[in-house]
Amino acid sequence: MNKFEIESCVKWIEDNNFRTVALQVPDEDLDKVQDLIDILTSSIHDRQIEIFLVGDGCSPCCNDLLNAQYCNAQGLIHFGHSCLSSSSDDNQQTIPIFYVFYQQSLPEDASNFLLTNQDDSKPYCLVFYDPCFRDAIEQHSPSSRFIFSKISSPHSTDPLDFSLYGRSANIPVPLDPSNYSIVFISHSKASLHNFALYFYAYDFRSFPSDSSISSKKVLSKRMYAIECARNASSFGLLTSSNSLLNLSTTILTLLDHIKKLFDQHNRQYYTYLMNTLSIAKMNNFERTVDAYVLCSSCTESIWLSPDYKQFNIPLISINDILHAFAKDDDSLSLNYLFDLRQILKTLKPIDENEKNENEENNALILKNPNALLLQQRDGANRGLDSSHAWWGLQITENISEMQINQSISELKEGKSGIAAGYTNEKF
Template identity: 80%
Template sequence: ATNFLVTNHDNDKPYCLVFYDPCFRDAIEQYSTSSTRLILSKISSQISTDPLNFSLYGRSVQLPVTLDSSNYSIVFISHSKASLYNFALYFYAYDFRSFPSDSSISSKRLLSKRMYAIECARNGSSYGLLVSSNSLLNLSLTIHTLLDRIKKLLDKNNRQYYTFLMNTLSITKMNNFERNIDVYILCSSCTESLWLSPEYKQFNISLISITDIIQAFEKDDENLSINYSFDLRQILSTMKIIDENEITQQNEENNALVLKHPNA
């Protein structure tokens, strides 16, 4: 753990924010005494509105300056891929004031995958809206507003949809769902790397992002670009507000499908 910190942090930035699995605590805390740049996480359930207090799923630290990519390099030391994957899900669902709002497609492979996702979004007739409990916890108002906008977008285009809390579903359940679902929409934050991960490849049904569904049905909007967005509030700002008059009451009632036992 200490060797990793010596060789894998960016010396060009004033601070290094370090998250680590508890099994590395002794080694990391010993190393921290030799460097004032390192800011180590501490287990805490305290919730603070102070912009200089950063808390991530129970790990809380006091920051010397506001969290910004120009000031901090961020390191997470994990003993397993599963732990690192969970950290990524929590990290990108957090409400960062200064986090980059989007990331351009960086390769032909990603561009091809993105164009395919948009086509899946456009051609589907039944959708599963996936929401993570972590995003609901950290970005409750944003998530509920996004869901409302997406549902209205699907209602306007006469598409049916279910809503799921994704933490209670396995990939196996999603691949073998009792009803016909053409596309799953990830209504939470994610990174580009998620779309190339082994977990993603296990899906038999297309898994797309919020930005894909917006691009599919609001393709005439010149302000929309083919980017993966990391900031849910930024995504929300790009969505058109749909007039209630554009949605008939009959369509709205028929499109919102409810399961008696959604997680069975």
């Protein structure tokens, strides 16, 4: 039971004088929940406390604030890995959160690298890690070359205070591939994917060594997503209840910015509240949506990685949209990120006076609580010339009457059988 850090949990509850607390425990530890609750209740003195178990309404690494609110919890204790998609520094959560990260020792190859590293190709090495390695990292003494990040995202105007995905570091010189190599010690594949993509232009190394990921591969996936965004005429904005509760101000501001961007470029958009992504749900709107935009916490960006190819409709990120509709049409910036807080900081204001001549209101129109009026996509909205006509697979402007009346070839039965032995094969 040591990994639950019960003494720290009891101190946090007593210091805040909580009487109702929610516990979020990963699935692999559900068999220990009863013992955990018994120890907590017996350790809190002179007080009656109500404890609820939550966590089945979202990804295990996200804070289940929705169910915590349902049980009127005054605080949430989150056990296990966290994506750090929100933190107390954001001042956006509805209730306080206490994290217990299940501290672990460093992978052997990572520990050896930090102790015996001879790779000095860059002046500095910036070390990031998942939260479960925080205590183990703190045992390593900082050096003139190694810079260890911390699990926090402080608000700072100092350009040398770097923050990303809930980690922060004070760096001696500006971040640049010529000055820094990057090390990431991974427990979560989603975190590794996010950091590998952000630092694709750097000398990037991950541990354990068998968890390495190709930065070029994930970057190629994003290039394809940007092209999908440019070619789409109708978008579905995906968000979830827990993401809205964890980062309400950030997500709502980003959604407002994207909608203005779509209005400016005469694109349709629909907003969906979908806590769990699935092909079955998303394909319900296959005829309405050309591409989905993921507007949720950074852990869900794993759905955007090259490992996930099962979605029939392209799934893209907010950053893909911003790159697709950038006015200067420059190449991809040096860093690519899914951190919604960082994206919000980089947004440029939209000049609402710059509109397309054929601008329409492309938002959903709520007619009554049980019916939605959806704008129909037509040739004009897709940029097609209605004067063009089609004959077979060929588009042409002039089709003769003889071609129009031409009979269509009769369909005939073709060869049959399996590829290794057609019944009508001729040699």
